[in-house]
Every structure is written in C-alpha cells, then in structure tokens.
Amino acid sequence: MGTIFNVEFFKTYWPQTAFMIFIGPVLEYCYLKIQSARFFTRAKEFHSDFKGSRYFVRPALNSEIDTLYNDFIKLFGPDLLNLNELKKIHAKNENTILLVCKELVVPGKDDKSVTIGFFELFPMMQRYKSHLLNNNLDGRILSQNRILGQTVYAKNYYLGSIGILPSVFYRENFYKGVVLKEFLDHLYQINKHYSFTLFTRPVTQDGLRLVSKYGFKKTDPGCKEGDCIWFLIVSKGSFKIDENGKIKFGR
Numbered sequence: 737m738g739t740i741f742n743v744e745f746f747k748t749y750w751p752q753t754a755f756m757i758f759i760g761p762v763l764e765y766c767y768l769k770i771q772s773a774r775f776f777t778r779a780k781e782f783h784s785d786f787k788g789s790r791y792f793v794r795p796a797l798n799s800e801i802d803t804l805y806n807d808f809i810k811l812f813g814p815d816l817l818n819l820n821e822l823k824k825i826h827a828k829n830e831n832t833i834l835l836v837c838k839e840l841v842v843p844g845k846d847d848k849s850v851t852i853g854f855f856e857l858f859p860m861m862q863r864y865k866s867h868l869l870n871n872n873l874d875g876r877i878l879s880q881n882r883i884l885g886q887t888v889y890a891k892n893y894y895l896g897s898i899g900i901l902p903s904v905f906y907r908e909n910f911y912k913g914v915v916l917k918e919f920l921d922h923l924y925q926i927n928k929h930y931s932f933t934l935f936t937r938p939v940t941q942d943g944l945r946l947v948s949k950y951g952f953k954k955t956d957p958g959c960k961e962g963d964c965i966w967f968l969i970v971s972k973g974s975f976k977i978d979e980n981g982k983i984k985f986g987r
Contacts, residue, residue, distance in 0.1 A: 789838055793918050796833040796854070801826060804833070804854065810902050812939055817876055817896070824880040825858065832858050832883065832896075836918045852904045853915035856896030857922070859884040865892050865933070871956045871965050874937045889926055895936035898946075912942070920983045924975040931972045937965055950985055 796804060805819050826833055836853040858875075860868070864882050867873035873882075875896045884890055898919055900911045926932060936952070938944045939962050952966035959965075970985075978984050 791836060791838055791852075791914055791918060792849075793834050793836055793922060795830040796826065796835050798823075798826070800835075801833070807901055808897060811899055812897060815876060815939075817878055821879055825878065825883050828880045829859070829883060829885050829887070831886070832856060834922070836915045838914075851901060852911045853898075853900040853918075855898040855915065855919045855922075858894040858896055859887055859890030860892040860894055860935070862891055868892070868894070868935045868965055869955050869967065871959055871963075874963075874965055876937075889930045890932065891930075892933050892935065895934060899942070916946075917983070920975065920985070923970070924977070924983050927970055927972060927975040929972070932970050934968045934970060935965055936967075937963070 801823055802819070805816075805822065808816055822833075833856050834854065835851045836855070837849040837851050840848045840850060856875075858878060861882055861884055864873060875894060878894065878896070898915065900908065900915055904911050923934075934952075936943070936947065938947050947966045947968075950968060952968045955965045955967055974985055976984050
C-alpha cells in the first residue's frame with residue numbers, strides 16, 4: 737500500500753515544496769491585493785474625470801509641432817505629410833492642428849492643462865474637391881496652396897488625423913471617448929450654420945471603425961486599403977444634441 741507522504745522526496749525537494757505550500761499562496765494573495773487596489777484607484781480616477789474634469793480644444797503652438805509630429809509617426813507610421821509642409825500649413829492657418837486638453841486645477845496656482853489628444857482638420861479650397869473625389873489627393877501630399885487661410889467655415893474639410901497621445905495610453909479607452917466627443921462638438925459648431933463634405937484616409941483599425949460607424953463612403957470602391965479616400969456629405973443640421981446632452985449624427 738502506498739503512502740501519501742514520501743519522506744525521501746521531501747528531503748530532496750523541500751525548498752520547492754515549502755515554497756509551493758506556504759510562500760506561493762502568500763505571494764498570490766499579495767498580488768491580488770495590489771491588482772485590486774490598482775483597479776479601484778483607476779475606477780476612482782475614471783469617476784472623478786467623468787464627473788468633474790473640464791476639457792477644451794485649442795490650436796497647437798508652433799513650438800509644439802515637432803513633438804506632435806514624432807507622436808504622429810509613433811501612432812500612424814512614417815507615411816505622412818512632410819513635416820516642413822505641415823509647418824507651412826499651420827503657419828497659414830493655426831486652426832488646422834487642434835489639441836484636446838484637460839484642465840488641471842492646482843490650489844494656490846494658476847490653472848494649467850495637459851494635452852491628451854488631437855485632431856487635424858484642413859479646410860480645403862473648393863477647386864481641389866474633385867482631386868479628393870478622384871482619389872488623386874490625400875493627406876500625404878497636402879500643401880499650403882490647397883488649404884484655406886484663417887477662415888471659420890469651409891465647404892470641404894480633410895480630416896488628417898485624430899487620436900490620443902502615447903503619453904496617456906494608460907487611460908486609452910476613456911481619453912479616446914473624450915477626444916471623439918470634442919471632435920464631434922467641433923463639427924457640430926460648424927454644422928449648425930453650414931453643410932460640408934468631410935474627407936479622410938483611415939490607416940488604423942480605429943480609423944476604419946470611425947468611418948464605418950458614421951457612414952463614410954469610399955471614393956473608389958476598388959482602391960487598396962490604406963490608400964482609400966473616404967467621404968461623408970454632411971447636410972446643415974445633421975449633428976444634433978440629444979436629451980442627455982450628447983452629440984448625435986443623423987444620417
């Protein structure tokens with residue numbers, strides 16, 4: 737008849753056995769407590785953000801373009817509009833690169849903010865609309881000569897990019913929602929007064945989900961993924977605010 741406890745085995749492997757029986761469960765318990773604490777901390781931060789934080793949109797500063805461009809490369813890859821051309825466009829119209837910021841209130845100090853995301857919205861000259869519709873123009877080859885200057889509204893816009901900064905990826909899902917809300921609010925302010933067509937070239941899964949959700953169409957159904965221009969015709973008043981204060985787009 738066998739025994740349930742092998743003395744020789746224990747003498748040989750007692751360190752491993754002791755660890756498994758006594759120390760292992762203790763470490764596992766500590767790990768679970770730490771993870772639980774992190775979860776509740778993040779939940780508390782999320783609740784605080786959701787209830788009390790204020791977000792706003794502002795034009796990027798000239799001094800911020802280089803750093804932003806490096807973030808664009810990290811997020812979208814190197815196949816982008818040339819940095820020097822982007823700077824020329826921004827110099828012509830600073831409202832083409834917009835930053836989404838979170839207000840920070842520090843007792844005893846002036847109010848400060850931290851940038852969490854961005855979107856690039858280029859007002860296009862009307863004569864280049866056909867170039868976009870024919871898939872002969874996209875964000876990689878935009879130039880200052882194709883962009884309107886300091887104007888409030890345009891008939892055609894090109895969405896160059898939208899996203900959150902890599903520095904806030906630890907709160908990725910929440911901040912994506914914030915940036916999208918601020919972007920939709922920006923479009924809502926335009927759409928209250930004007931109709932427009934919005935063009936874009938999505939290169940990420942998030943971008944493809946966005947154009948699908950809001951009903952964008954390809955200019956060329958047979959174009960290669962990543963090289964397709966998508967467009968959305970937005971009639972005046974298509975963006976509305978529902979009873980909960982959320983902006984909805986009615987196709």
